[in-house]
Each structure stands twice: as C-alpha cells, then as structure tokens.
Amino acid sequence: MELTTGSQSSEAPMITIGTLAPDFTARTTLGQRSLSDYRGRWLVFFSHPADFTPVCTSEFVTFSKLFPAFQELNCDLLALSVDSLSSHIAWVLSIKERFDVSVTFPLIEDPSMSIARAYGMLPPDALDSSTVRASFVIDPDGVIRAISWYPMSVGRSVAEILRLVTALQTSDADAVSTPEGWQSGDPAIDAAPLSLEDAINHQPSAAAPDWYFRFRDKGAK
Structure with missing residues (x-):
C-alpha cells in the first residue's frame, strides 16, 4: 500500500471539507486501486470497523442494493477496513451466500491502518479500528465535500448518503x-x-x- 499526503510530516494532515483528499494505492477485492483513479467522477469513500459484523453487514447489503442508483449519479463507492484482503473476500462471499447480494464495489485492505490514519479516522496511537465508521463524499476534482462519523453501534443511512450526493450535485449545477x-x-x-x-x-x-x-x-x- 502506498500513500501520498502531499507532506513529509509523520503526522496525518487535517482532513476537512474543502481539502484535497489524500491519494493512495492499495489492494482491494477488485484489484489494485488508487484514489486518483476516480478523478472525473464522484466518490463515496467509507470505512467500517470490521468484516463479519452485523451492523457493517447491514450497511454493505444496502450499499450494494443502491449501488446502481449511485452509478446513475456518476458516483462510485469505495470501502475500507483494517481487515486483510482474504477476510474481505470471504465476507463478500458470505454476503452473497447468506443475503443473495453481490458486493460489486471494491473493499480496500488497510492492515497497517495507514490510510485510516491519513484520513483522520483513527488517532495516531490507536491499536485497532473499533471506532471507525466514517464516510467522505469526494467530488470529481478530488476535493472532500462532506464528512460524516458514526459510532460503532449505529449504522449509517445509505439513502441519506445518496441524497447528500444528489444535493451536492444539484447545488453545484444550479x-x-x-x-x-x-x-x-x-x-x-x-x-x-x-x-x-x-x-x-x-x-x-x-x-x-x-x-x-x-x-x-x-x-x-
């Protein structure tokens, strides 16, 4: 995994609305991906605490069902957790088998937590990812336009994230x-x-x- 933050500092940059999203290259369930691959399209980049957990599974089922609606908005989905690629693949297969839902967007492995830390998802001294449930809406220029944070016990509303992307696009266009x-x-x-x-x-x-x-x-x- 390679990470580009635009700074040689060991401290993660401050991630706020209006800043350029840090680029990275990492392994995913759909092959190697870089954040810069998504330039020219909208992107919802989101993290989840762990594979094979009930709240995260409920989110992924709904993200997968609404993925075509995101695609209609010229918007991709990109997920991340600290779990290994093997764990991601096994979880995706389990979701298909148990819920009859195909996860067709990529899941990034981040076992070193370097991407999570670069995005401020974890404090510098965190030992695990148990508090991570963050979402970033990134525009076609690579600029972060919205950020949301949820605790481990509360699942996100995927419909609200879809509405948010629609509202941002409407605001920009009109x-x-x-x-x-x-x-x-x-x-x-x-x-x-x-x-x-x-x-x-x-x-x-x-x-x-x-x-x-x-x-x-x-x-x-």
Whole structure:
C-alpha cells in the first residue's frame, strides 16, 4: 500500500471539507486501486470497523442494493477496513451466500491502518479500528465535500448518503442551496438579495416568505 499526503510530516494532515483528499494505492477485492483513479467522477469513500459484523453487514447489503442508483449519479463507492484482503473476500462471499447480494464495489485492505490514519479516522496511537465508521463524499476534482462519523453501534443511512450526493450535485449545477429534508425534484433555495433596495422591495409570497428566504421554482436556472 502506498500513500501520498502531499507532506513529509509523520503526522496525518487535517482532513476537512474543502481539502484535497489524500491519494493512495492499495489492494482491494477488485484489484489494485488508487484514489486518483476516480478523478472525473464522484466518490463515496467509507470505512467500517470490521468484516463479519452485523451492523457493517447491514450497511454493505444496502450499499450494494443502491449501488446502481449511485452509478446513475456518476458516483462510485469505495470501502475500507483494517481487515486483510482474504477476510474481505470471504465476507463478500458470505454476503452473497447468506443475503443473495453481490458486493460489486471494491473493499480496500488497510492492515497497517495507514490510510485510516491519513484520513483522520483513527488517532495516531490507536491499536485497532473499533471506532471507525466514517464516510467522505469526494467530488470529481478530488476535493472532500462532506464528512460524516458514526459510532460503532449505529449504522449509517445509505439513502441519506445518496441524497447528500444528489444535493451536492444539484447545488453545484444550479448555484442553489437545498433546504432541510430536500429530495430530488423539490424546490431549492435561491441566493438572498445582495442589496438593501432588493430587500426593502421584496414582496412576500409562498415561494419567498421573506427577503432572505426564497425558493427557486423547479426547473428555473
């Protein structure tokens, strides 16, 4: 496994929204992969605490079922844990046998925990990966656009991650924001006026209750 963080420091870089995702090359269940292989596409890069665990299995079953929906958004999935490649392969076979679900996206092995540490998933002195359940949404330029963290006992909502990718793409394409609970096809929020005159002259309506809160009509650019 090779890791490129852009720094020779022994400390992991600070990973925040808007930073460039550290590149790496590693073995996966689908052959060798590098993060840079995904440039030009969206990517959900996520970690799980361990193979053959019930919460992680429930997540992988749902990620696999919704994988075609991610693909429709020009978005790939890439998973990681500290388990070995042999463990990953055995787990994928078990999921197929017991749940009749094929995991068709790659799982990275990270036994040295170097990738997990580079992404801040683990503290520098961690001895295992028991606290890791992190998700990163990375855009086609390799920039981290969203980060979520869950404890070991709570599974993620894959549908919410799919909604998040959709919302990010809509925001980028239409220069809008998305309100609470937004779903594809719902009205988005337009930018507020930038002048006092526009605010004073604003006429309240159902689509624009006040000058700073304005929905954009569906299909409007």
